[in-house]
Amino acid sequence: MMDDRTEQVAVIFLSQRTADDAEGYAAAADAMADLAARQPGYRGVDSVRGVDGAGITVSWWADEASALAWRAHPDHARIREQGRAGWYAGYEVAVATVARSYRWAKP
Numbered sequence: 001m002m003d004d005r006t007e008q009v010a011v012i013f014l015s016q017r018t019a020d021d022a023e024g025y026a027a028a029a030d031a032m033a034d035l036a037a038r039q040p041g042y043r044g045v046d047s048v049r050g051v052d053g054a055g056i057t058v059s060w061w062a063d064e065a066s067a068l069a070w071r072a073h074p075d076h077a078r079i080r081e082q083g084r085a086g087w088y089a090g091y092e093v094a095v096a097t098v099a100r101s102y103r104w105a106k107p
Contacts, residue, residue, distance in 0.1 A: 008043055008098050009061040011070075015091040017053035025087045028079050035075055041066020053089075060098075067095060 017025070036042055041062035049055035061067040070076060
């Protein structure tokens with residue numbers, strides 16, 4: 001989960017998975033999470049997926065340039081094409097500038 005921060009970019013990825021190649025998808029998702037975490041400006045990720053295959057992933061970035069650099073990363077682009085070819089029935093991406101965020105958790 002992300003830390004409390006101001007002025008960041010949220011890349012919101014809404015997706016619908018197919019039933020195809022669950023093992024390949026899981027391996028690719030893990031590899032992309034590891035790669036994203038090493039990118040300049042990366043601030044974290046939150047992700048959930050329902051049993052029906054619907055998912056929401058929010059990746060958090062320091063600024064627009066960092067988010068765009070991640071989108072353009074060659075390994076990310078390659079995996080994105082694999083996703084379009086078989087892992088996803090469809091997806092939507094929304095990019096938002098977040099002015100303020102905070103969180104609370106029961107102790």
